[in-house]
Amino acid sequence: MKKTESHVADAVPTEPSSGPDYTPVYRSAFREERFFLLLAIFIGILSGLAVVCFRIAIEWSRLKLLGPEITPTPLRILLVPVVVSLFVAALVIWVFPAVRGSGVNQTKAALYIYNGLIPFRTAVGKFITSALAIGAGHSLGPEDPSLQIGAGIASALGRRLRLSRDKLRLIAPVGAAAGLAAAFNAPISAVLFVIEEVIGRWSAGILGAVVLSAISSVVVTRWFLGSAPLFRIPPVQLIRPAELLAYAVLGVLGGIASVVFAKGIQILRPKLKAMPSWTQYIQPAIAGLLIGLIGYFGAPQVMGAGYEFIDQAMHDQFTWEFLAILAGLKILSTTLSFVSGTPGGMFAPTLFIGAMLGGAIGGAERILFPHLTGTVGTYALVGMGVLFAGFLRAPLTSVFMVLEVSGNYSIIVAVIVANSLAYLLSRILQPVPIFDLLSRQDGVELPSMEEEREAPVLRVEDAMRVPPVSTVTFHDSIEDALHAADTAGESAILIRVDSRSWTSVARDRLKNAFDSGDGQQPVSSIAAPDAMPQVYPDHPLHSALPYVYEWPIVAVVHRANQQKLEGVVTLKDVLRVYRRAGQVSMKHEPV
């Protein structure tokens, strides 16, 4: 059986509970909203428990496979990644085909394509294969799999409880936030990431559920694993504003590194996917062998998630030259692990690369400019945020993540400066963000959160025209109304129903009524009896669409004085604006 289909596409619904036969249980909107919030707490608890077990599984795997020492023996470094990768590849191909990839796009696909479906089997498969792969030394992280595990648990629960389709779609991101929060031990960052990258919108309802699930999962995680951070942050502070220039340099170089990282995946992944299907059994093993060789020849720090080495880098354990080497080798090893199809995430490697790069640049700058007061730890911390912004393209999350992890607000300005530069540079040199890139390579068209963020917001005022000079009242005659329309040169006429409401009628109808001899009848005899809803200039343009279909011309009134007519808008005006904004044709960067 050929197993070359995309990872996301493999998550095609196979369970009848998600297909046309899915029958949700009736709940009123209010009840379901409340129930959803309560469910979010349970999702957080269950996801938290699952992620705790997942993290323990990774540690157990590492302990048993690579041994207890912080630096494994040479034999284990070379053999373990290869042997375990063969086993993982077999599991992925034969048992869990949908577990390839990081998990973020799979969760987005559940939201936008598959009505919230993530098969529970996928969550189980992700748990097992990622734990083995990361524990064996593949350069991948546990956060993305945790995100997918949480989403899978939430999806399973939602289907079991027969939520409405709307809520079923949204429940996967709720679980994703819980999983990510538990993995990171950082609830705010997890919530922001899911909203920034998966859901793409802020609404009170979804935000509440996401926050509840993230917090409850973090509470559970800290109950079992303590509240100690993944790596210890040394004292950080920004003493002189002039040192922001040093962090700006880090931002620029981090942006370039992000692009190199993304380009590597962009180029290699399609090549490996295009190879014969039998090679998928050995691609992870070859990647494991190459990573093992890197470890054998002096850089075992690139194996696994690498949090303990981030800790060491922050505490001046390495020279700046070695930090730079580690950053480059981690880019290489993570690219190899990821493009070979090994299940696992990119968050931890991104932080690792950022920390090493930041430390290297900080160390080098301190040699060139000894008066700089920032420690290597400070630069490493900012570097993590830089790579997060430049590679994962989550600028808001990157800033809050650094603050949440360090608990120190004195470097916020440095973080914002560096992250912004990295993000902008990455945006220019690599227009398609990494997650969009991966989904398009898989042949799946998911909405790009970055493009949606940057899309211009169209409002009624963009389509609005100057109001006509003449309008008529409900009691005016058809003849007078026709005359007013002809005077204004409009295809329809506005009719004031009362002091604050309007309706309208097309000129053609007026002409027909006049020609039929009803010219002296009041215009109310042919106009729609219901007044049109209030439309204001700041309304989103799409909200006016139902009205411009219903009425030939729509009145736009002033918010503070509904008697005052601000302008008018028709269907033609709305379409003109959309066409001009270029939203009819979408262009993609070649992938």
Add this chain to the structure above:
Amino acid sequence: MKSSQEWFRREPAIIVSLLVLSAALFVVTYLVTSAFHREQVHLAGKYFAAGQAAVASAQPATAIEDFHTALLYQPGNQDYRFKLAQALALAGRNKEALSHFLNLWESEPGDGEVNLEIARLAMRMNEPAEASRFFHGAIYGVWNDSPEQHRLEARIELAKFLLSRGAFGQADAELVALSAELPDNTPLRLEVGSLFTQAGDLARALEQFRTVLASNRNNVVALTGAGHAAFELGQYQTAASYLTRAAGAGPLDSSSQNILHISQLVLESDPFRRGLSSNERAARVAASFEIAGGRMRQCASLKDVDLAPPAPTASTPLARDYAKWRELQPKINVRDLRRAPDFMEGVMNLVFQIESDTEQACGPPAGRDLALLLISRGRSGAEK
């Protein structure tokens, strides 16, 4: 669509089911994490013990690796991190050690031991201001066991550090604070006395040595220390007394012997000592006069200065002194001196002038000349 009654029946059941499920999974997770935690504690302890053994056998590199591994399994363990930092410092990896110590300091800024280690690192990294700051942190910090002892030791270490940097005033201030809290401990007092001597506070140094001698009359270190201090203070009788006692207990070092000898010469030469008869006083003045003359001639010969009459222009101090000396020489005899105390004063002033000028011209004197010079300094200090 099911009826609205369906959800009314289902919701409580769902919540109860979820609670039961959560509780069950809680138990499972607890068992899993407990088992792993036990393994972590075991491994952490094992590698920590290995690290300590490596430190004991002077293998800091191995110890660092072991402590790192121990911290991998118990990252929050402050004792492990402390030992790792110490091992790094031992291996000369000061920056890394400092980073870890600062991490510990961030969570426990009042920890005396951490402050002390940071101070020592700062000393090694040539950061005196930081060293001083953290030494004070150690002195006023919290110590788990024997806090007074540790504070004393920290202050002594700080004083030594300040002395090594030439900050004698600051060192003296620390020693003064230290001496106020000193327990009745002879080695400690001797050490403090020695440090006072190095700081130039001889009076306090002498006080410390006397305190030791009060309970142990024959302590040689105290006797020699006191002798040296008394000599520097110009208390030659006291110095001679202490050093003579020290000599009685065992052979003196060359410096102490020299000081004793000079003290004795001062005592033998000083005509202004109390209790002398007028005859003895006059004899000393006459002897001093001759000694000064000899010193002058020796110095003039060394510097090739012509002291001969009839009337040297007396352009040099040496020549001027010699002219005066020659003028007085016929009058110097014990009988005449005995009758004229004012004249003795004048003669001694000339002697002191000669010793001072010859010191400037020909370098430090020795023997009786040195004794006369010391007597003159003592006189001028007393007059001030």
